[in-house]
Amino acid sequence: MRSSKTIHVISAHAEGEVGDVIVGGVAPPPGDTVWDQRTFIAEDQTLRNFVLNEPRGGVFRHVNLLVPPKNPEADAAWIIMEPEDTPPMSGSNSMCVSTVLLDGGIIPMQEPVTHMTLEAPGGLVRVKADCKDGKAERITVQNVPSFADKLDAMIEVEGVGSLRVDTAFGGDSFVIVDAQDLGFSITPDEAGDLARMGARITDATNEQLGFNHPDGDWNHISFCQIAGPLTREGDLLTGKNVVAIKPGKLDRSPCGTGASARMAMLLAKGQMAATDRYYARSIIDSEFRCRIVEQIDLNGRPAITPEISGRGWITGIHQHMLDPSDPWPGGYRLSDTWGA
Numbered sequence: 081m082r083s084s085k086t087i088h089v090i091s092a093h094a095e096g097e098v099g100d101v102i103v104g105g106v107a108p109p110p111g112d113t114v115w116d117q118r119t120f121i122a123e124d125q126t127l128r129n130f131v132l133n134e135p136r137g138g139v140f141r142h143v144n145l146l147v148p149p150k151n152p153e154a155d156a157a158w159i160i161m162e163p164e165d166t167p168p169m170s171g172s173n174s175m176c177v178s179t180v181l182l183d184g185g186i187i188p189m190q191e192p193v194t195h196m197t198l199e200a201p202g203g204l205v206r207v208k209a210d211c212k213d214g215k216a217e218r219i220t221v222q223n224v225p226s227f228a229d230k231l232d233a234m235i236e237v238e239g240v241g242s243l244r245v246d247t248a249f250g251g252d253s254f255v256i257v258d259a260q261d262l263g264f265s266i267t268p269d270e271a272g273d274l275a276r277m278g279a280r281i282t283d284a285t286n287e288q289l290g291f292n293h294p295d296g297d298w299n300h301i302s303f304c305q306i307a308g309p310l311t312r313e314g315d316l317l318t319g320k321n322v323v324a325i326k327p328g329k330l331d332r333s334p335c336g337t338g339a340s341a342r343m344a345m346l347l348a349k350g351q352m353a354a355t356d357r358y359y360a361r362s363i364i365d366s367e368f369r370c371r372i373v374e375q376i377d378l379n380g381r382p383a384i385t386p387e388i389s390g391r392g393w394i395t396g397i398h399q400h401m402l403d404p405s406d407p408w409p410g411g412y413r414l415s416d417t418w419g420a
C-alpha cells in the first residue's frame with residue numbers, strides 16, 4: 081500500500097445532513113484570515129476536488145477542514161466545503177464540527193454543558209453543547225448576523241411562470257419560496273422534483289434579483305428554500321422546509337442557515353415576533369430548534385442574531401489516500417448524480 085497523501089477524517093451528520101471533518105493530514109491553507117484561507121481553498125480547488133468528488137466524495141457530502149483559529153477569542157476554526165460553494169457559515173456543518181471536536185476529544189468536554197467559540201469564515205459563532213456520558217447530545221449555535229433582503233419580489237421561472245419570492249441571508253444566501261405556490265407538500269417522494277425545481281429557482285433569482293452581502297464578499301444566492309406552511313401554538317412556530325443545494329441535492333437537515341434566513345424574513349414581515357421560537361422540520365422529519373437571540377443593526381440594516389439547535393453523531397473514521405498511479409487524483413463528477 082502506498083499513498084502520496086493521507087487525509088484523516090471523522091465523519092458525522094447533524095439531523096441527517098453529512099458533515100465530515102478533516103482532523104489531520106492537511107496543512108493550514110495560506111491567508112491572514114479564515115476568510116482568506118476559505119478563498120484560497122475555493123480558488124485552488126485541489127482539496128475540494130479530492131474530498132468532494134468521486135470516488136472519495138459524492139454530491140451528498142460536505143467536508144469541513146479544521147484550521148488554527150486567527151481570532152484570539154476562538155477555541156477552533158474551520159472552513160466549510162459544500163458541493164458548489166465554500167460558504168461563510170453552515171448550520172449543520174457547525175453542529176458536525178462541534179460534535180467531532182467534543183466527542184472526538186479534540187476540545188475537552190465539560191459536563192453537563194461545554195461552551196466553545198468557533199471561528200467560521202463568516203465570523204465567530206458561540207456554541208453551547210449539552211453533554212452527558214462523554215457525548216455532546218445537543219449543539220446550540222449562535223449564528224452570524226442574518227437579515228432579510230428583498231421581500232415579495234416577483235421572478236419568472238421557466239415552466240412555472242411568475243413566482244413570488246423573498247431573499248435573505250442567514251450565514252449563507254437564500255431565495256425563499258412558498259411550497260404551496262409550487263404544489264409541493266415536502267415529502268420524500270418529491271425529492272428529485274424539489275432538487276431540480278430549487279436549482280432552477282436559484283438560477284432565476286441570481287439572474288433577475290441577485291444578492292450582495294453588505295460586507296461585499298458574498299455576491300450570489302446559494303440556495304433555494306422551499307418553505308411549507310407554519311403552525312402556531314402560543315409562541316412556538318413549527319414548519320417544514322427543504323433546501324435545494326446546487327447542483328441538485330436536498331438538505332436532509334432542516335438547514336440552520338436557512339432557518340436563520342427564514343426567521344429574519346418572518347420578523348421583517350411581521351409574521352414572527354422577536355420572542356417567538358421556531359422549530360424547523362426537514363424532509364426526513366428531523367428538527368432544528370431556533371430562536372432570535374437579539375435584533376441588531378448591520379451597517380444600517382436591521383438584522384438578527386439567530387440561534388439554531390440540533391443533534392450530531394459521529395458515523396466513522398476514514399483515511400483518504402492517493403495512490404500515485406491513480407489516473408484521477410482530482411476525482412470526477414457525472415451528471416447522473418451531480419446534475420440538477
Ligand SMILES: O=C(O)[C@H]1NCC[C@@H]1O
Nearest residue numbers: 170171172335336337338
Ligand atoms: O444547515 C445548514 O446551514 C446547511 N446544511 C447544508 C447546507 C447548509 O450549509
